[in-house]
Structures are given as structure tokens and as C-alpha cells.
Amino acid sequence: MMNLYPTKKFRFPITAECISPDVFQDKKIEEIRRLTVWEGNKQRILGELFKVKESESETKMVVINIHGDVSRVRRIGAYMTSGQIVIYGNAGMHLGEEMEGGEIIVRGNVGCWAGSMMKGGKIEIYGNAGNYLGAPYRGVNKGMRGGEIVVHGNVGNEAGAYMRRGVIKVYGNAGQFAGLRMQNGTIYVQKDCEARVGACMKDGKIIVSGFLESVLPTFTIEGLKEKVKIENDETAEGPFYLFLGDTAEDGKGKLYVSKTKNPHLNRYEKLL
Amino acid sequence: MRTVKHVTCPVCGCLCDDLELTIKDEKVVKVKNGCALCKAKFLGYSKHRVLKPLVRKNGRFFEVSYEEAVSRAAEILTEANYPLLYGWSMTSCEAVSAGIELAEEIGGVIDTTSTLCHGPSTLGIQDVGISSATLGQVRHRADLIVYWGSNPLIAHPRHMERYTIFRKGRFQKEKRKLIVVDVRKTETAETADIFLQIKPNMDYEVLQALRALIRDQELDVDEVAGIPTERLEEIADTMVECRFGALFFGSGLTMTRGKNRNIDAVLSLVSDLNKLTKFIAMPMRGHFNVTGADMILTWQTGYPYAVDFSLGYPRYNPGETSAVDILLREESDAALVVASDPVASLPRKAAEHLAENPLIVVDPHMSATARMADVVLPSTFVGIESGGTAYRMDHVPLPLKKIVEPPEGILSDEEILRIILSEVKRKKAEQMENP
Amino acid sequence: MKMELIIRNGFVFDPINGVKGEKMDIAVRDGKIVERVNERKALEIDASGMLVMPGGVDIHCHIAGSEVNAGRLLRPEDHFKYSERKTATTRSGSGHSVPSTFTTGYRYSRMGYTTIMNPAMPPLMAKHTHKELNDTPMVDKGSFPLLGDWWFVLEHLSNGRIEECARYVAWLMTSTKGYAVKIVNPGGVEAWGFGHNVHSLDEQVPNFNITPREIIRGLCKVNKLLNLPHTIHVHTNNLGKPGNYTTTLETMKCVEDLAADDKPVIHITHCQFSAFKGSDWKTLRSGAEEIARYVNNHSHVTLDMGQVVFTDTTTMTADAPFQYTLHELTGSKWTNQDVETETSVGIVPFRYRRKSYVHAMQWSIGLELALLIKDPWKIFLTTDHPNAGPFTAYPRIISWLMSRRAREATMKKINRRAQSKSLLPSITRELDFYEIAVMTRAGQAKALGLKDKGHLGVGADADIAVYKINPEELDPSRDYKIVRKAFRRAAYTVKGGEIVARNGEILKHVKGATLWLKVKTSQQTKVNEDLKRRFRDYWTVEYENYPVSENSLDISHPINVEAKI
Structure with a gap:
């Protein structure tokens, strides 16, 4: 088990995709200290920016613990396929970008693009996440393709954009455009959600259990549901309005919105 | 005294290149063909x-x-x-x-x-692409002009004169139809055939509604952003029925709620319209x-x-x-x-x-x-x-x-x-x- | 500065001078090939056991200009995993199928290429194209202005005014610093101005009293009147549509009578896209046999392949109606840019998949064309970069052309139905290094009329590629992977007499010249005055602000052309 302690409060963006179980695997601590990272435009080694300490571990799995604020450190866990990263603090952008397996746990907040283009594995965030959770890089039309992201706090805009598979669960609030252009998969928002949820969605499922600011005019009411399955053994209790959309793209996505939390939507009932 | 012709104007994105300047003692003393912004710059820059x-x-x-x-x-x-x-x-x-x-x-x-x-415009383009053209193509062919969240009479004063409303083209001798969409009645809106005054920060909803309407989808709502759905249907029909439409958008769209997603929607609308007619879009670049x-x-x-x-x-x-x-x-x-x-x-x-x-x-x-x-x-x-x-x-x-x-x-x-x-x-x- | 260089003991392939792998030395002084140099002073390259060829020439690659840049802008996803770091000698850059300009130059140079032609320049955007070419290092370059749908061409030709048309073309060629007449889906691009297209050589172009056949014939005559070094360079009507091989045959036939002295009068570009048989995508078959038969029996045509490689790429052509069809077919994002009175451009990202029947057939058709056309001087290696794949795939294509085994290895991985419909298994031909040298440099230079390029005779530009292949020891049929590797990274690339790249490393950033035609006709002043008078009726810029000035080219290389009129 490797433990990383930031040696200072970082001012410049740190790019450190080497902080990944795949990279640490089979490396001696000295080699790990010598891994390349960037601090602003200066090339450094990991050992300059972090105190690296090894500790006993019960599992064979590679585990990296980061103790302290790494909110300026980007790309932690990018491309990882196995092992575990636990961050006791806030983490920077692109956390777990394109990860394929393993687990990342953050006991704080994370920046934008966490789990971007993720293919597998799990990210659990106990604080808030920024914009573009699970969403792809600019111009890419494949978002999350598998795995699971759980956020116990709030998330920013465009969570789950271009999602093709997988699950995002948000136990707090979500910003605008959650599930933008999603084609499949599930997004669950336990609390409130800003407007434009499901914009341009083709398929897939979005569940809003709290207040939803507004439903896009291009969604049509389909019915009422008592409860909705989120995944395996987890269900959200309703009743929910079920909308279909986005008709602007001839989409057949399902948008479930809590009936009790959204009295402003009861005008749709006359269409049922 | 000397004159310099065919000068390009270093003010706005119209880049008019037909200016005629009179120079006296290494100072510009007269500007021909320029708009008010152009004159202010050439006569007052120093x-x-x-x-x-x-x-x-x-x-x-x-x-x-x-x-x-x-x-x-x-x-x-x-x-x-x-x-x-x-x-x-x-x-x-x-x-x-x-x-x-x-x-x-x-x-x-x-x-x-x-x-x-217009950074958001670029992000929009990177998501969906852009159907566009040079301004001369608009001048020669467009019979429908739309300004959305943009007020050219003030910000790009010669845009309408040189490229759109007041200019004749090879295939367009008749007056063109002008639609203006904005949250307030701007100077440009005053000159429009159709002015659509929408509630602030709801452009995205209007654009998506138009996209659904041109696909003959029915909406479950009676109005969008303060505009009755029937009115939007009329607008959608006008867009579909034109021979060549050109939609220009400004920071009223790029910098309001939704930002690049507004552009994503406007470019998608224009792209969709090409199934039914010819349509192009263009950001009204400022500097x-x-x-x-x-x-x-x-x-x-x-x-x-x-x-x-x-x-x-x-x-x-x-x-x-x-x-x-x-x-x-x-x-x-x-x-x-x-x-x-x-x-x-x-x-x-x-x-x-x-x-x-x-x-x-x-x-x-x-x-x-x-x-x-x-x-x-x-x-x-x-x-x-x-x-x-x-x-x-x-x-x-x-x-x-x-x-x-x-x-x-x-x-x-x-x-x-x-x-x-x-x-x-x-x-x-x-x-x-x-x- | 007297720069002397001698390349010793290589196996030289110089088809224009009839050299077929003889062991000899090549001497270079001040950027030119010379008889001999002072051997004690000259810098020496030991090319023993290696191939020595003229620098590669690419007759058709979209590497610069407004449409390429629109493609770059559209596709950050094409670039973000393909970055090149700045070094002491090179600038940084990015991009897989639409690389940034510096990177484009370096990548060509690494493969031993030294001259490239950018085949689609909207004349109104010529300044842009040349700015990008200024920023494309390591290679000499030229651009083809798009003329097949220019209103002046349509008007003059519909009135039968060939000579007047020629003078307008001369003005435009010189004004835009262009190198050849490019015709793309003639008439169809103009029709696209209102969202339409044309579908046969004899369909009337909307709003103009002319047909595609008349445009092609007219510009072919213009091209001859002007004495331009290259032929008309044609992207056919109906490109990318099943059944289009008949249009291609008709296009070649329609200028048959304009040929004389066995000289080519038309170049059909990226022919693969225009060699489809069948009535729809399901019944798509190869039309390569029919086209090859025609080309084998006629001498007025040259072609380039437009070879498909299986990768993610970006399609971009002035054939904007075709690009729109592609957008509808794939649902991928789409950029279009119409250019007033002249042309248009469309861009759609595209992935060629092995398992797709159509894509696999396209792969096969390109190779069939190259192998069934007997004379390598008639068909050249291109991918219509980036339309059928990026130019960095050339070494792979060389290995397919040289090795049946290489073709079979790929064949095994493609769509089953395509395997059964492909003509490739019946083709045993394997090209040799001489033929490859023709298809990748000598033939291209000859077709372009570039007298100082594509060969190693005395007086030629000292643009030379050395590859780590010993033709006496290596069997390219068996060792195709070694061939591929060697062509990917030239052992040495010499540009203008200097060693600019070695084993894939760029040693020196050199600019490279812009080649353009200074066309002289009689009565040109009158034409220019007429143009000036009518200019504002056509364009939205001033006559005076339209031309590209010679001093805006970093290194200008004008080629004087005396027209017959």
C-alpha cells in the first residue's frame, strides 16, 4: 500500500496520470518517487511533490492512499484498470478519466470531468463533483461506456453527457443538462435538478426524485409509475411522471420525475 | 492630401474592405463608405x-x-x-x-x-458541426434572414447593408424576409418582418421546440418561453418553406444560460433544416x-x-x-x-x-x-x-x-x-x- | 554557400532516367543533382545496402486551407491523443487525420516525401491556403484552385467562349498562386448552393445553361490552350455512389477526342471512390476491372488510388452534396462551407471498419485498380488524405502492393462477404521497387509536369529519400513488414540538398517553396479590366483585395507558362 502526502500547497496545475495502480504495480518505492509529473510548465518527479511512504497491506491489490488536498492535481487514476485509490481530501480534474476497472474513493470534492469516458470500475465521491461528470472530451460522442459513479454530494452541469452504458447516482443535486445526448445507461438524482435534463437524449433512463426546475418542451408525457428500478436491487420510490424524449432528435429516452416534489408539472396529467 | 482606396476596416467582424480614406498630414481626415464605428476608429484612434x-x-x-x-x-x-x-x-x-x-x-x-x-460557438461546432457559407453566398441566394441574440444595426452596422437585407444578389432580387429573435425589442428587431420576443434564458427551449416542430413532432405544451406553440409552428413553417435561409447568432445566444448548448441547438436546428431546404448558420464575430x-x-x-x-x-x-x-x-x-x-x-x-x-x-x-x-x-x-x-x-x-x-x-x-x-x-x- | 553531398553505393531507383536498382553514387551541390562533387569535401551518406529514390511526390493530399482547417477545428477528438512535443528543431503539434501544419510537414519528411500537392483551394480563400502552406515545412507544395463551378467558367463555357474562359482561368491561376485546374463534381457543387446536386454528365446545371460534360470538356480545352503543366484534375460526378463507375468511364471518354500524342489530358483523382458497381450499398461490387480495362487501352488518362485504410479519419471534399449524404448516412457531425460564386466544402468524420461490407469493398477496389492497371505511370499511390485515410498509411499501402501475403493477411480480417466479392484473391501481381518508385514519385512528378522533381538526373532538385532496404537480400513479398517499416521512416531524407531527417528524426526545419503558375496570355489586360468592372456583382470583397501577393509566400517558386492564346 502506497501513501502519498503532498509536500506543499500546490499553486500550479499538476499533471500526474502516473498516480495509478497500473503504473505503481511492480515498482519499487524508489522508482515510484522518480515517476514524471508536471507542475505548471516544469517537469518534476513525483517524489518532489509528494512524500511517498509504503505501508503494510492485507490485500495483494495495489492500493494508493493520498492524504491531503490534491484539488490541483489532474488525471489521478486515468486509464486505471485495477486496484484502488483512496483520496483523503479534494481531488482535481479528470479523476479516473477513461478508467476501465478498479476503484477510486474520494473523501472530499472532485473537479470537472471525473470519470470522463469511463469504461468500467467504480468511482465514489463523498463530497461534490464538478461539471461534466462521466462526460467525454470535447468533440467526442462516446461518454461513459460502463462502470459506476456514485456522488454523495452535488454535481455540476452535463453529468452523464453522451452516456452509452453504466450508472451514475447522485444523492445530492444536479446542474443543467444532466444526461445530455445519452444513448443508454441510468442516471439517478436523488435531490433537485436544474433544467434541460435529458436534452437530446436518444435512449436510456434518468430519474429525478427531487424538484426539477422544468421539463424540456420536447418531452412528451407517457404515464405515471409507482417506482423505478435504478440498478440491480435498488429502486426509487415514486410516484413518478414518465416522460419520453427528446423529440427534437426523435429520441425514446425515459425521464422519470417525482410527482409529489413537482406540483408545477401536474398540468401534464390532463394529457394522460 | 491623398486618398487610399479598398481599405479594410479594423473594427468588427464584417471586415468591410471598400473604405476610401482621405489622408492629410499623416492623419485620416475623411472616411467614405464606413459606418459610425469605423469613422470613430479612423478619426479618433490616436x-x-x-x-x-x-x-x-x-x-x-x-x-x-x-x-x-x-x-x-x-x-x-x-x-x-x-x-x-x-x-x-x-x-x-x-x-x-x-x-x-x-x-x-x-x-x-x-x-x-x-x-x-464565441468560444461556446466553437464548442457547439465541435459537438455537431456547422452548416455555413461565406457572406456572398447569403447575399446571392438567401430569401430568409434570421438574427438570433444579435443586434447588427448597432454591433455590425453594415452587415445588413452589405450582405443580407439591403443587398441584391444574383438569385435574390426581391426583398428578403427578416426574423429577429431576442429578449428585447432591439433596433434590428424594429426592422423585422417577424419579431419573436422570448423570455430571457430560454433560447434553448425555443430552439429545441423548433427542431421538434420541423420534424412534425407534436408538443405537449401550449407555449415555450412566452411564445404560443402555434406561433412557433408558423416560424418553423417559414424556415422550412424558404429557398435558402441564413441564421446569424450573437452573444445573446452564446453568453446566456446554456451557452455552448444553445449553440449546439441552433446549429442542430440549421443542420436539420437542410433535410428540407438549404440553411446556413454563422456566428456574428465581434472584434x-x-x-x-x-x-x-x-x-x-x-x-x-x-x-x-x-x-x-x-x-x-x-x-x-x-x-x-x-x-x-x-x-x-x-x-x-x-x-x-x-x-x-x-x-x-x-x-x-x-x-x-x-x-x-x-x-x-x-x-x-x-x-x-x-x-x-x-x-x-x-x-x-x-x-x-x-x-x-x-x-x-x-x-x-x-x-x-x-x-x-x-x-x-x-x-x-x-x-x-x-x-x-x-x-x-x-x-x-x-x- | 556551397553545400556538397554525396550518397554512396545505394541501390538507385530513378525511373524517369531508366535507372532500375543499379548501385551508384548520387552527387549534390547547392540543392541540385550534379555530375560529381569534390569527394574529399563533400558530406557523405553511406547508402550501402539501401534504396535510394527521388523524394516522394504526392499528387493529391488535403493538407492545408480553409476546408482542412475547418476539419481540424471540428475535431479536437482527432488530436488530443496524437500530440507531438516541441523539440530543439521542431515545433509542436497535434492530430491524427487532420494534423496541424508543422506536424504535417514533419510526418511527410519522415517518410521521405519532399513535394506535395494540395488539391482543393477555394479561390476566395487562397490567402488562407498559402498561409498554411507557409507553415507547412520540409516540403515543396502547390495548390489546385477549384474551378469547375466558378460562375465565370459556367457562363463563358455555356456561351462557347473557350478563349475568354481560358483568360479568366489564367487570371485566377496567377492571382491565387495556383498550380492546376481542379474540377469537383462539376455542376453539382453549384447546384448545392440551393441544396441540390446533378446526377449525370448530361444533366442541366440549375440556373446555368450548361452540363457537367460541357464543363469538363471546356476546361480540358482551356487547360490545353493555357499549356498548363498538369492536366485537368477531376473528382467525378456521382462520387461515392453505387454504380458510379459508368460515370467515371463516361468522364474519361468525354475527353478522348481532345487527346493527342499519347499525352494525358485528364487525371481522375481518388478513383476508388468512383469505381463502384451495383445499384445500392447492399449490391455494391467493384468496377475496377472495367475501369482498368479502359485505362489499359487508352493513353489520355492518369489516375490516383484514393486507397482506403481501416482507421478513424476525416472526410473533406468540395463535393459538399456528397458530404451531406455521408452525414445523413452516418449521423456523424457535419460541417459545410459554401464559398460565393466559386465552390463549397463539406466535412464529416468517418471510420473505415474492416467488418463493414462497404468499407472492405472500398479497400479492395483501390488495390484492384492499382494492380489491374498495368502501367504504373498511369496510377499513383494516394489515400486522398485524409478522405480514405491519413497519408501516414502509405507504407502500409506499399506493402499491400508489393506483397500478396500482406494482402491476404488483411483479407482474412475483413468482412466475409467482401472477401467473397473481392477481385484481389485472383490477382497475383506484386509490384517491385521500380514500380513503387514510379507510383510514389516519378509518375506523379511526370503527371504534374514537374521537370525538376521525381528524378535524380543532373539538374534535378536534390530531393532524395534513402530507405533501409536491401533489394538484393530482401523479398518484399515475404518480408512486407520490413518494407512497411522502412518506408515509414526514411534512413535519410534530403531536401534541397540538405539532410533534413534521419531515421525518423527531424534534423532541420526547412521551409520548402510554394510552386505556382505565372500564366501569360495575350489580351490579358482587357480581361482583367472586365473582371474588375464586374467584380462586385460576383463577390463581396474588392478586386484589389482578392489576389495573393507574391511576397506573402515565404518562398515563392513561380513557373512561367506561355499560353497558346
Whole structure:
């Protein structure tokens, strides 16, 4: 088990995709200290920016613990396929970008693009996440393709954009455009959600259990549901309005919105 | 007295190139064909000039030579860990090219004012593409013009006269139909055949509704953003029934709630319309060469703005590598501002961070940003005192002319950047020798 | 500065001078090939056991200009995993299928290429194209202005005014610093101005009293009147549509009578896209046999392949109606840019998949064309970069052309139905290094009329590629992977007499010249005056601001052309 302690409060963006179980695997601590990272435009080694300490571990799995604020450190866990990263603090952008397996746990907040283009594995965030959770890089039309992201706090805009598979669960609030252009998969928002949820969605499922600011005019009411399955053994209790959309793209996505939390939507009932 | 013809106007993205200027004693005294903005620039540009390089010492500006100012600037930039090079929309392509090389040399971030106006348009294009055309194509063929969140009569005064409403084209001799969509009745809206006044921050909903309507989808709602659905159906029909439609959009769409997603929607609408008729879209670019800055950055680096060279190669991710976001996160430790006045236009907190760190300004004026600077390098007015190339909003490149001599000894942006670049290279070579 | 260089003991392939792998030395002074140099002073390259060829020439690759840049802007996802770091000698860059300009130059140079032709320049955007070419290092370059739908061409030709048309073309060629007449889906691009297209050589172009056949014939005559070094360069009507091979045959036939002295009068570009048989995508078959038969029996045509490689790429052509069809077919994002009175451009990202029947057939058709056309001087290696794949795939294509085994290895991985419909298994031909040298440099230079390029005779430009292949020891049929590797990274690339790249490393950033035609006709002043008078009726810029000035080219290389009129 490797433990990383930031040696200072970082001012410049740190790019450190080497902080990944795949990279640490089979490396001696000295080699790990010598891994390349960037601090602003200066090339450094990991050992300059972090105190690296090894500790006993019960599992064979590679585990990296980061103790302290790494909110300026980007790309932690990018491309990882196995092992575990636990961050006791806030983490920077692109956390777990394109990860394929393993687990990342953050006991704080994370920046934008966490789990971007993720293919597998799990990210659990106990604080808030920024914009573009699970969403792809600019111009890419494949978002999350598998795995699971759980956020116990709030998330920013465009969570789950271009999602093709997988699950995002948000136990707090979500910003605008959650599930933008999603084609499949599930997004669950336990609390409130800003407007434009499901914009341009083709398929897939979005569940809003709290207040939803507004439903896009291009969604049509389909019915009422008592409860909705989120995944395996987890269900959200309703009743929910079920909308279909986005008709602007001839989409057949399902948008479930809590009936009790959204009295402003009861005008749709006359269409049922 | 002499006259210069076919002059390109260095004010807005229309880049009108038919100006006729009368020069007397190396001053422009008369402007023919220009709009009010153009005249104001040519007749009034020489006020508030900086005529000597300035370096701040102990809080006060001192007049110095270019050599000393450049040396100080190069020192700041060479030492910086995450420098920002910002502006670029009111200078020549040649100056931007020098700026990109400098940014690469010092491992900095180069960003343009796009970040504050049509950056979201670029993001929209990168998601869905854009069906567009040059302005002459619109002039010759369009029978329907739409201005959305843009007020050309004020911001691009000759746009309607030269390219759209008031100009005849080969296949369009009749008057064209004009639709204006805005949140208030603008000057342009006054002249429209159809004015759609929508509730603020609801453009996205209106655009998506139109997209559904042109697909013959039925809406479950009676109104969208304050517009009855039947009215939107009429608008959708008008769009479908035209022979060639052209939609121009401005910062009323790019900078309001939804930002790049508004553009995503407007470009998707226009793209969809091509199934049924011919339709194009175009951003109404503001500063005269913001398009050119985008173009050069794109061909030299692959990316149009917000390009980060800190890792030795270009990276692009607005939100991460864009100037405003970098400043708001307080990451940069030095800045070079060229041909822009960000202190006057950036969010206050971002401007504060800019001013707190070493700041170099290249500008003909004593701008608000220059007043906060540590080094001020006075430059010529591009398109008046020095030439180059600029790009019209529809990507047509046009020559900028040198009309009059600059004040004695004043260098152009390009020249200044080139000497900073060679000074940076010299300093770096020196450091390599004596680390 | 007297720069002398001698390349010793290589196996030289110089088809224009009839050299077929003889062991000899090549001497270079001041950027030119010379008889001999002072051997004691000259810099020496030991090329023993290596191939020595003229620098590669590419007759058709979209590497610069407004449409390429629109493609770059559209596709950050094409670039972000393909970055090149700045080094002491090179600038940084990015991009897989639409690389940034500096990177483009370096990548060509690494493969031993030294001259490239950018085949689609919207005349109004010529300044842009040349600015990008200025920033494309390591290679000499030229551009073809798009003329097949220019209103002046349509008007003059519909009135039978060939000579007047020629003078307008001469003005435009010189004004835009162009190198050849490019015709793309003639008439169809104009029709696209209102969202339409044309579908046969004899369909009337909307709003103009002319047909595609008349445009092609007219410009072919213009091309001859002007004495231009290259032929008309044609992207056929109906490109990319099943059944289009008949249009291609008709296009070649329609200028048959204009040929004389066995000289080519038409170049059909990226022919693969125009060699489809069948009535729809399901019944798509190869039309390569029919086209090859025609080409084998006629001498007035040259072609280039437009070879498909299986990768993610970006399609971009002035054939905007075709690009729109592609957008509808794939649902991918789409950019379009119409250019007033002249042309248009469309861009759609595209992935060629092995398992797709159509894509696999396209792959096969390109190779069938190259192998069934007997004379390598008639068909050249291209991918219509980036339309059928990026130019960096050339070494792979060379290995397919040289090795049946290489073809079979790929064949095994493609769509089953395509395997059964492909003509490739019946083709045993394997090209040799001489033929490859023709298809990748000598033939292309000859077709372009570039007298100092594509060969190693005395007086030629000293643009030379050395590859780590010993033709006496290596069997390219068996060792195709070694061939591929060697062509990917030239052991040496010499540009203008200097060693600019070695084993894939760029040693020196050199600019490279812009080649353009200075066309002289009689009565040109009158034409220019007429143009000036009518200019504002056609364009939205001023006559005076339209031309590209010679001093805006970093290194200008004008080629004087005396027209017959």
C-alpha cells in the first residue's frame, strides 16, 4: 500500500496520470518517487511533490492512499484498470478519466470531468463533483461506456453527457443538462435538478426524485409509475411522471420525475 | 492630401474592405463608405496613446527603451511556471503567429477573447458541426434572414447593408424576409418582418421546440418561453418553406444560460433544416480579427483557442485551459496581454488575479489593463499604422493596410512579439549554459 | 554557400532516367543533382545496402486551407491523443487525420516525401491556403484552385467562349498562386448552393445553361490552350455512389477526342471512390476491372488510388452534396462551407471498419485498380488524405502492393462477404521497387509536369529519400513488414540538398517553396479590366483585395507558362 502526502500547497496545475495502480504495480518505492509529473510548465518527479511512504497491506491489490488536498492535481487514476485509490481530501480534474476497472474513493470534492469516458470500475465521491461528470472530451460522442459513479454530494452541469452504458447516482443535486445526448445507461438524482435534463437524449433512463426546475418542451408525457428500478436491487420510490424524449432528435429516452416534489408539472396529467 | 482606396476596416467582424480614406498630414481626415464605428476608429484612434515603453519600479511607471522593456518582459515570461498570453482579437494574423511561437517557447497558455464571446460557438461546432457559407453566398441566394441574440444595426452596422437585407444578389432580387429573435425589442428587431420576443434564458427551449416542430413532432405544451406553440409552428413553417435561409447568432445566444448548448441547438436546428431546404448558420464575430486568431491557432496547434503548451505540446480543453477559468482558479503567475483590454471585460475576480501577478501589456492605448501592468510596450494600430492579414467572420481572409506612418519609433505587435521571442530564446540559452 | 553531398553505393531507383536498382553514387551541390562533387569535401551518406529514390511526390493530399482547417477545428477528438512535443528543431503539434501544419510537414519528411500537392483551394480563400502552406515545412507544395463551378467558367463555357474562359482561368491561376485546374463534381457543387446536386454528365446545371460534360470538356480545352503543366484534375460526378463507375468511364471518354500524342489530358483523382458497381450499398461490387480495362487501352488518362485504410479519419471534399449524404448516412457531425460564386466544402468524420461490407469493398477496389492497371505511370499511390485515410498509411499501402501475403493477411480480417466479392484473391501481381518508385514519385512528378522533381538526373532538385532496404537480400513479398517499416521512416531524407531527417528524426526545419503558375496570355489586360468592372456583382470583397501577393509566400517558386492564346 502506497501513501502519498503532498509536500506543499500546490499553486500550479499538476499533471500526474502516473498516480495509478497500473503504473505503481511492480515498482519499487524508489522508482515510484522518480515517476514524471508536471507542475505548471516544469517537469518534476513525483517524489518532489509528494512524500511517498509504503505501508503494510492485507490485500495483494495495489492500493494508493493520498492524504491531503490534491484539488490541483489532474488525471489521478486515468486509464486505471485495477486496484484502488483512496483520496483523503479534494481531488482535481479528470479523476479516473477513461478508467476501465478498479476503484477510486474520494473523501472530499472532485473537479470537472471525473470519470470522463469511463469504461468500467467504480468511482465514489463523498463530497461534490464538478461539471461534466462521466462526460467525454470535447468533440467526442462516446461518454461513459460502463462502470459506476456514485456522488454523495452535488454535481455540476452535463453529468452523464453522451452516456452509452453504466450508472451514475447522485444523492445530492444536479446542474443543467444532466444526461445530455445519452444513448443508454441510468442516471439517478436523488435531490433537485436544474433544467434541460435529458436534452437530446436518444435512449436510456434518468430519474429525478427531487424538484426539477422544468421539463424540456420536447418531452412528451407517457404515464405515471409507482417506482423505478435504478440498478440491480435498488429502486426509487415514486410516484413518478414518465416522460419520453427528446423529440427534437426523435429520441425514446425515459425521464422519470417525482410527482409529489413537482406540483408545477401536474398540468401534464390532463394529457394522460 | 491623398486618398487610399479598398481599405479594410479594423473594427468588427464584417471586415468591410471598400473604405476610401482621405489622408492629410499623416492623419485620416475623411472616411467614405464606413459606418459610425469605423469613422470613430479612423478619426479618433490616436487619442490616449502610449508613446514610450513603460516599466513599473517600486509601484511607479518609468519611461524606458524598448530594449529594457523587452528584456524585463522576457525575464518575467521565462521565469513563469504557468504564464497566460491573452487577447489577440484586434491584431494581425502575423502577430498571432508570433504569439503562438512565444507561448510554445515559454510553455504558456494562449487564449483569445473568444473565451468571452464565441468560444461556446466553437464548442457547439465541435459537438455537431456547422452548416455555413461565406457572406456572398447569403447575399446571392438567401430569401430568409434570421438574427438570433444579435443586434447588427448597432454591433455590425453594415452587415445588413452589405450582405443580407439591403443587398441584391444574383438569385435574390426581391426583398428578403427578416426574423429577429431576442429578449428585447432591439433596433434590428424594429426592422423585422417577424419579431419573436422570448423570455430571457430560454433560447434553448425555443430552439429545441423548433427542431421538434420541423420534424412534425407534436408538443405537449401550449407555449415555450412566452411564445404560443402555434406561433412557433408558423416560424418553423417559414424556415422550412424558404429557398435558402441564413441564421446569424450573437452573444445573446452564446453568453446566456446554456451557452455552448444553445449553440449546439441552433446549429442542430440549421443542420436539420437542410433535410428540407438549404440553411446556413454563422456566428456574428465581434472584434475584427478574432476569427483570424482562431484560424491560425487551429492550423498551428489543432485547436482554436485556450491552447495550453505547459507540457510542451498543445492541449485544449475550455473550462480547464481557458483564460477566465485559469484566472478564477488563480493558477497563472504571469501574463502577457496583446490587443485586448481584459481588465475592462473579465469578471472582477479574474481581473484581480491578472493584475496581482507580473503583467505585460502590448497595446497602442493606455488601456485599463495597461494601467495595471508592470511592463507596457506601445504598439502601432493594426490596419492603420501597420499591415497584415485579418479574417472576416465567414473565414474570408483580407489584407489590412498600413495607411499612415506610426508615431516615430513605435513598433508593431508582430515586431514586438518577435523581439520578445528572440530575447526569451537568448535568456533560455544563457540559462542552459549557466544553470 | 556551397553545400556538397554525396550518397554512396545505394541501390538507385530513378525511373524517369531508366535507372532500375543499379548501385551508384548520387552527387549534390547547392540543392541540385550534379555530375560529381569534390569527394574529399563533400558530406557523405553511406547508402550501402539501401534504396535510394527521388523524394516522394504526392499528387493529391488535403493538407492545408480553409476546408482542412475547418476539419481540424471540428475535431479536437482527432488530436488530443496524437500530440507531438516541441523539440530543439521542431515545433509542436497535434492530430491524427487532420494534423496541424508543422506536424504535417514533419510526418511527410519522415517518410521521405519532399513535394506535395494540395488539391482543393477555394479561390476566395487562397490567402488562407498559402498561409498554411507557409507553415507547412520540409516540403515543396502547390495548390489546385477549384474551378469547375466558378460562375465565370459556367457562363463563358455555356456561351462557347473557350478563349475568354481560358483568360479568366489564367487570371485566377496567377492571382491565387495556383498550380492546376481542379474540377469537383462539376455542376453539382453549384447546384448545392440551393441544396441540390446533378446526377449525370448530361444533366442541366440549375440556373446555368450548361452540363457537367460541357464543363469538363471546356476546361480540358482551356487547360490545353493555357499549356498548363498538369492536366485537368477531376473528382467525378456521382462520387461515392453505387454504380458510379459508368460515370467515371463516361468522364474519361468525354475527353478522348481532345487527346493527342499519347499525352494525358485528364487525371481522375481518388478513383476508388468512383469505381463502384451495383445499384445500392447492399449490391455494391467493384468496377475496377472495367475501369482498368479502359485505362489499359487508352493513353489520355492518369489516375490516383484514393486507397482506403481501416482507421478513424476525416472526410473533406468540395463535393459538399456528397458530404451531406455521408452525414445523413452516418449521423456523424457535419460541417459545410459554401464559398460565393466559386465552390463549397463539406466535412464529416468517418471510420473505415474492416467488418463493414462497404468499407472492405472500398479497400479492395483501390488495390484492384492499382494492380489491374498495368502501367504504373498511369496510377499513383494516394489515400486522398485524409478522405480514405491519413497519408501516414502509405507504407502500409506499399506493402499491400508489393506483397500478396500482406494482402491476404488483411483479407482474412475483413468482412466475409467482401472477401467473397473481392477481385484481389485472383490477382497475383506484386509490384517491385521500380514500380513503387514510379507510383510514389516519378509518375506523379511526370503527371504534374514537374521537370525538376521525381528524378535524380543532373539538374534535378536534390530531393532524395534513402530507405533501409536491401533489394538484393530482401523479398518484399515475404518480408512486407520490413518494407512497411522502412518506408515509414526514411534512413535519410534530403531536401534541397540538405539532410533534413534521419531515421525518423527531424534534423532541420526547412521551409520548402510554394510552386505556382505565372500564366501569360495575350489580351490579358482587357480581361482583367472586365473582371474588375464586374467584380462586385460576383463577390463581396474588392478586386484589389482578392489576389495573393507574391511576397506573402515565404518562398515563392513561380513557373512561367506561355499560353497558346
